[in-house]
Amino acid sequence: MTAVGESASAPPRRTLYGRSRGKAxxxxxxxxxxxxxxxxxxxxxxxxxxxxxxxxPREVWLEIGFGSxxxxxxxxxxxxxxxxxxxxxxxxxxxxxLSGIERERLPNVRLRRGDAQALIEAxxxxxxxxxxxxxxxxxxxxxxxxxxxxxEATIEALARVxxxxxxxxxxxxxxxxxxxxxxxxLASPQFRWTASRxxxxxxxxxxxxxxxxxxKAHRAGRGSAYLTFVRYAATRSALAKQAGxxxxxxxADRRR
Numbered sequence: 001m002t003a004v005g006e007s008a009s010a011p012p013r014r015t016l017y018g019r020s021r022g023k024a025x026x027x028x029x030x031x032x033x034x035x036x037x038x039x040x041x042x043x044x045x046x047x048x049x050x051x052x053x054x055x056x057p058r059e060v061w062l063e064i065g066f067g068s069x070x071x072x073x074x075x076x077x078x079x080x081x082x083x084x085x086x087x088x089x090x091x092x093x094x095x096x097x098l099s100g101i102e103r104e105r106l107p108n109v110r111l112r113r114g115d116a117q118a119l120i121e122a123x124x125x126x127x128x129x130x131x132x133x134x135x136x137x138x139x140x141x142x143x144x145x146x147x148x149x150x151x152e153a154t155i156e157a158l159a160r161v162x163x164x165x166x167x168x169x170x171x172x173x174x175x176x177x178x179x180x181x182x183x184x185x186l187a188s189p190q191f192r193w194t195a196s197r198x199x200x201x202x203x204x205x206x207x208x209x210x211x212x213x214x215x216k217a218h219r220a221g222r223g224s225a226y227l228t229f230v231r232y233a234a235t236r237s238a239l240a241k242q243a244g245x246x247x248x249x250x251x252a253d254r255r256r
Contacts, residue, residue, distance in 0.1 A: 029095035036098045042085070042110045044122035054107050057083030059129035064116045064149065065089075065136050069097025070211045076101075076109045078207065084109045085128075087116035116149075123161040131158060131168045135213050138174040150181045152188075159190035164233035169205065171226050173217035178225035191229040201225050 025033070046052055052060075058081045066072040066086040076084045086109065088094055094113045101109050112119050136149045150170070158168065168191070172178050178201075185191050195201045204210075204226050214224060 025092065025095060029092070029099075032095050032098040032102065033091070036102055037094065037111070037113070040098070040101060040109060040111050042112055044112070044119040046110075047085070047119065047122060047127060048124040052110065053083045055081075057081060057108065059083070060085060060127060061130040061132070062116075062119075062128045063087070063132040063134070065133065066093065066097060067135070067211065067213065068093045069100050071132065071134055071209065072097060072109065073100035073104060073106065074209045075207075076106050077104050080108060082108060085112070085119070086110070087112045087114070087119055089114050117154075117157075120154075120157050120161055125160055126163045127161050129163050129166045131162060131166070132170075133168070134171045135173065135211070135217075136177075138172065138177045140174065140176065145180070148177070148180065150177075150184060152184055155184055155188050155191065159188065159231060162231040164231055166231045168229045168231070169226070170229070171204075171214075171224055173214070173222040173224050175225070178227065181227060185227075185229045190232055192232060194228045194230055201227055 042052070060083040061075070061079075063072050063075075063084065063086045066088045067090075069086065069088075072084060072086045076082070086097065088097065088111070091113065094111060097109075097111065100106075133149060138148070162168065168185075170181055172181070182193065186193060202223070202225070204224070205228075208226075217224065
């Protein structure tokens with residue numbers, strides 16, 4: 001997964017870390033990549049253009065790093081009136097997702113094989129109503145933390161392309177990555193964390209379908225954190241300013 005640099009003032013980096021493919025593809029997977037992928041693959045600048053989907057979606061949701069597509073396919077099947085955009089650099093994962101799209105005959109999924117950063121940069125303002133970042137590569141060594149997909153610059157970029165009130169859902173089985181992500185979102189004036197008690201982040205979302213990766217992590221004794229952040233309709237500073245103006249108006253009314 002491409003990591004956006006931690007500094008918003010630094011030039012964006014497009015280095016793709018990690019493997020782009022695994023074991024040799026089977027003939028059926030090769031066929032999917034050659035025949036099915038061109039039907040659903042999009043370029044970053046396709047977002048916002050007419051005809052992205054064969055219907056007018058109620059909302060558009062984005063999944064960054066969809067792995068083998070288990071969650072993406074399940075959500076698309078359950079929400080046929082929503083358009084889904086999935087990004088994944090791992091070729092074998094793309095082939096697995098294509099298999100699910102073909103099997104379920106899903107017209108509401110579009111894929112990008114590769115870096116999500118270019119797609120986010122090209123997306124129109126307030127385009128996505130929901131974003132998923134589920135079990136991203138934790139890059140656990142300290143010297144590799146800069147490779148993590150969650151960074152201040154990524155959060156700033158996502159804030160621009162998410163609608164006011166849009167949700168960002170993040171899941172990980174690595175405690176350090178949960179803390180890393182939480183600190184960065186709490187520092188953002190554009191998002192709020194929805195949890196009010198511990199069970200809110202220990203319990204998956206109501207419609208959650210466990211993935212094979214999650215099941216493997218739980219068998220190994222690792223729990224999961226499920227973090228939900230909501231895009232503010234305005235920045236915290238703007239909200240504070242509005243609140244201050246409201247108090248001034250009340251005082252003025254009392255003096256009349």
